[in-house]
Amino acid sequence: MSEAFDCAKCSESLYGRKYIQTDSGPYCVPCYDNTFANTCAECQQLIGHDSRELFYEDRHFHEGCFRCCRCQRSLADEPFTCQDSELLCNDCYCSAFSSQCSACGETVMPGSRKLEYGGQTWHEHCFLCSGCEQPLGSRSFVPDKDAHYCVPCYENKFAPRCARCSKTLTQGGVTYRDQPWHRECLVCTGCQTPLAGQQFTSRDDDPYCVTCFGELFAPKCSSCKRPITGGTGLGGGKYVSFEDRHWHHSCFSCARCSTSLVGQGFVPDGDQVLCQGCSQAGP
Incomplete structure (x- = not known):
């Protein structure tokens, strides 16, 4: 069995x-x-x-x-x-769970290096400056519509340029004749003194400090020989003109008795002016 x-x-x-x-x-x-x-x-x-x-x-x-x-x-x-x-x-x-790169259109794989901005996603190597086309990475950038620029490219493309040196103005600056200038570039054409925040004028579009403009272009007083700046709007001083000669108000006086002739009748006597009394008294 x-x-x-x-x-x-x-x-x-x-x-x-x-x-x-x-x-x-x-x-x-x-x-x-x-x-x-x-x-x-x-x-x-x-x-x-x-x-x-x-x-x-x-x-x-x-x-x-x-x-x-x-x-x-x-x-x-x-x-x-x-x-x-x-x-x-x-x-x-x-x-289902990955995003699409806004630059190349390919999938940004989970765990891969990426950049996100404004609801969009990029591969790290696809997020480029629209100017120099270099990767922006963790650098500062400036958005402009659908473009993104590194700071140097943005300043080079959009920042105003100084009327004198043509370089970009990134901060500060002054306006002269509706054009932007670096503060350090707006200087007197004559003595190179900085004019930002100072009273100045211009001639043929060139800026001048009050002193240089008076020395170079203002008429000279026939009495004291100093520049007369009142007519240039640089101080509000008053002056008197006669023929091709000019005087400060304070200098327009009789050559003999020193009486002010402002608003008074006077008689020219060669290079001098005399009051009517001194003129009638003879030499």
Whole structure:
């Protein structure tokens, strides 16, 4: 009489049947699967002993069930990502959770270096100055409509330029004849004294300090020989003109008695002027 050879679970004879040997004894295939097989996390069916089983984060899958939850592509031999317990192939993950580079139109992969500004995203190497086309990286930049400029390029392109040296004005500056000037560039044409904040005038569009303008261009008083600046609007001083000669009000007096002739009748006597009394008195 033959020795008993039965399933350790259901006790049915295993003679002539397929079985699986374990440390606790032999099992018929149905009992082995019911006792030891894992349940697929996707289809909730047992993963039989003859099926290829995949394991990820305490979850078990049939090979055919281990697929992207969106496109259903098999992930058995593909890189994948788990998002909120859902398995996603890289393409679907990038499409759903990655942004698109505003410059090249390609996907900005999760974890890659990127720059974000104004609701847009760029690869770090795609975020370039619209002027010099160099990467802006972490440098300061100035947005202008759809363009972005590094500070030097923006200043070179948009900042006002000094009327004298033609270099850009980035701060400070003064306006003369509706044009911008560096404060240090607005100087007297004669003596090079800075004119910013000072009273000055111009001749042929060239600026001059009061002193240089008087010395160079103002008429000279026929008495004291000093410049008369009243007529230039540089001090409000009054003067008297007669023929081609000029006098300060304070200098327009009789050459003999020194009486002021301002508003009075006078008589020219060669290079001098005399009051009527001195003129009538004779030499």
